[in-house]
Amino acid sequence: QQQVKQSPQSLIVQKGGISIINCAYENTAFDYFPWYQQFPGKGPALLIAIRPDVSEKKEGRFTISFNKSAKQFSLHIMDSQPGDSATYFCAASISGSWGKLQFGAGTQVVVTP
Amino acid sequence: DGGITQSPKYLFRKEGQNVTLSCEQNLNHDAMYWYRQDPGQGLRLIYYSQIVNDFQKGDIAEGYSVSREKKESFPLTVTSAQKNPTAFYLCASSSRDRHGEQFFGPGTRLTVL
DSSP, X not given: OOSEEXXXXXXXXXXXXXXXXXXXXXXXXXXXXXXXXXXXXXOOEEEEEEOTTOSEEEETTEEEEEETTTTEEEEEESSOOGGGOEEEEEEEBOTTSTTOOEEOOOEEEEEEO | OOXXXXXXXXXXXXXXXXXXXEXXXXXXXXXXXXXXXXXXXXXXXXXXXXXXXXXXXXXXXXXXXXOOSBTTBOXXXXXXXXXXXXEEEEEEEEOSSOTTSOEEOOOEEEEEO
């Protein structure tokens, strides 16, 4: 069973809009939550990551919001651009597990001009 | 230019044949990983290795084998026992102290004819 549930499966947003992707987990031992961006035919690339001791982390137009009590975290892409069109994966891992990442199923984001 | 290389980019195999996918990294990373990616299912861990001459099964190891004779190399063999081998295969690596931050190769797309 998937340990990290991701939604929506796909979304379409206009240029300049906000893209929001949500993830939920059950295992409270998870303590590292990265987001990966993948373009068609390429390998994923680490975009941004958060640990549960903070509730929000921002890097440029990308923000992670983390709700420890609800066991949920989300990615917000502000001022979405056509170049942001890609598949986004959330993931979770446990420190000391040598990076065994549990991935969500992915969200395909399409930004229209 | 540091990174991870995978070869070949595309691979075709007849049913009943074993095939080996190559993964090489020059990032001096200790840990290496193999994932399988299917549409709508995210990335699933096949095998991972923390150090040379040692490796562990991931979530879907059946029908696959690996070796880690050199730090830089982590080849994956897809055996004839793998019932549904057609997929996109991704290799990744990470450093010892930042194992959650995985760097991915460009992937190999395997098709069984």
